[in-house]
Amino acid sequence: MSPALTIRPYSEGALSQAAAKLRAGELVAFPTETVYGLGADATNADAVAAIFAAKQRPSFNPLISHFPDRDAAAKQAVFDARADMLAKEFWPGALTLVLKKQSDCTVCDLTTAGLPSIAVRVPAHPMARELLRAVGRPVAAPSANRSGRISPTTAGHVAHSLGSAIGMILDGGPCGVGLESTVIDLTTDRVVMLRPGGITAEQVAKVLGTEVVMAETDDTAPKSPGMMTSHYAPGLPVRLEATAADTAKYGHEVLLGFGDCTTKGFDAVLWLSKTGDDVEAAANLFAKLHEADQKQFDGIAIAPIPDIGLGVAINDRMKRASAPRAPASSSSDTSSSNSKSP
Ligand code: TXA
Numbered sequence: 292m293s294p295a296l297t298i299r300p301y302s303e304g305a306l307s308q309a310a311a312k313l314r315a316g317e318l319v320a321f322p323t324e325t326v327y328g329l330g331a332d333a334t335n336a337d338a339v340a341a342i343f344a345a346k347q348r349p350s351f352n353p354l355i356s357h358f359p360d361r362d363a364a365a366k367q368a369v370f371d372a373r374a375d376m377l378a379k380e381f382w383p384g385a386l387t388l389v390l391k392k393q394s395d396c397t398v399c400d401l402t403t404a405g406l407p408s409i410a411v412r413v414p415a416h417p418m419a420r421e422l423l424r425a426v427g428r429p430v431a432a433p434s435a436n437r438s439g440r441i442s443p444t445t446a447g448h449v450a451h452s453l454g455s456a457i458g459m460i461l462d463g464g465p466c467g468v469g470l471e472s473t474v475i476d477l478t479t480d481r482v483v484m485l486r487p488g489g490i491t492a493e494q495v496a497k498v499l500g501t502e503v504v505m506a507e508t509d510d511t512a513p514k515s516p517g518m519m520t521s522h523y524a525p526g527l528p529v530r531l532e533a534t535a536a537d538t539a540k541y542g543h544e545v546l547l548g549f550g551d552c553t554t555k556g557f558d559a560v561l562w563l564s565k566t567g568d569d570v571e572a573a574a575n576l577f578a579k580l581h582e583a584d585q586k587q588f589d590g591i592a593i594a595p596i597p598d599i600g601l602g603v604a605i606n607d608r609m610k611r612a613s614a615p616r617a618p619a620s621s622s623s624d625t626s627s628s629n630s631k632s633p
Pocket residue numbers: 323325326327328329352353354355387389403406408409410412414432433434435470471472473474476485486514515516517
């Protein structure tokens with residue numbers, strides 16, 4: 292455990308310290324009624340990149356943005372009548388809604404993995420709500436454990452799993468639910484359950500008066516991005532490990548640069564990280580992919596990125612972006628481009 296790790300039980304001072312840290316771009320673990328979350332300012336890509344670094348996640352799944360109430364969530368996500376009915380019934384609580392982003396959504400691309408949708412939740416734990424109110428910004432928070440380990444339901448679990456990687460844990464005692472929130476996708480006309488949790492499909496169906504489709508069993512339903520490549524895929528072809536330009540072979544390419552890569556011969560260079568910093572590159576990843584994806588270029592070349600630290604997740608993401616596309620898919624249709632998960 293890091294000597295700098297602070298574990299603080301509930302107090303006004305502890306909450307304002309945690310809120311100040313989050314606003315400054317630091318990570319804070321906090322209790323929710325489901326599991327402890329590893330929080331970062333969802334609008335700050337550097338802070339969100341630090342979540343992935345701390346968790347040692349090998350891929351960039353989109354994260355849930357947490358809010359103190361429905362109205363704060365509605366500033367970032369578009370609520371239709373169904374979303375409002377579910378929010379009214381189950382919030383605050385263990386339900387996450389995947390909705391379309393507002394056009395002026397300030398949550399960063401790394402939080403949403405470049406998707407046009409955003410996952411929003413209002414947790415019921417009083418400490419979480421007070422913290423979220425004090426931060427005044429959306430807080431991205433996956434479970435506060437290293438990737439592949441069990442989800443933490445006490446501050447001690449968090450300290451054991453992430454202690455050396457984070458600076459502060461708010462201790463709210465053991466979590467009541469102990470199971471992650473139910474995730475419901477409302478971005479289409481259907482109601483799709485992406486992740487089962489404490490709130491059941493029957494409960495959701497009863498409130499909406501419609502059928503709830505399970506993503507796992509229905510091949511036509513959108514899958515949770517963790518399970519497949521419904522992530523943002525650029526329209527242009529993507530080439531990995533590009534060590535040199537070759538216009539005869541690849542046409543006019545824009546290079547996503549990293550460290551001391553060769554930039555000669557490329558039409559343009561967008562830097563993931565000029566200094567070869569994996570956390571900085573992760574923070575820039577989705578924004579630079581979007582920026583590179585312009586019709587004036589023939590393709591996107593990616594400089595070699597070492598498979599260490601967040602380089603593993605960056606390379607995983609780039610491999611998906613460069614995977615062969617299904618024919619006749621439009622460039623903006625991310626659900627039909629790319630093959631299934633590698
Ligand atoms: O109980 C919970 O939900 C905990 C506590 C801390 O709130 N949080 C949590 O977050 O489990 P996370 O990031 O581990 O789970 C995110 C889930 C994943 O299954 C992810 O694929 C899905 O939500 N998700 C997030 N954004 C999405 C999006 N735009 N479209 C589809 N699925 C999304």
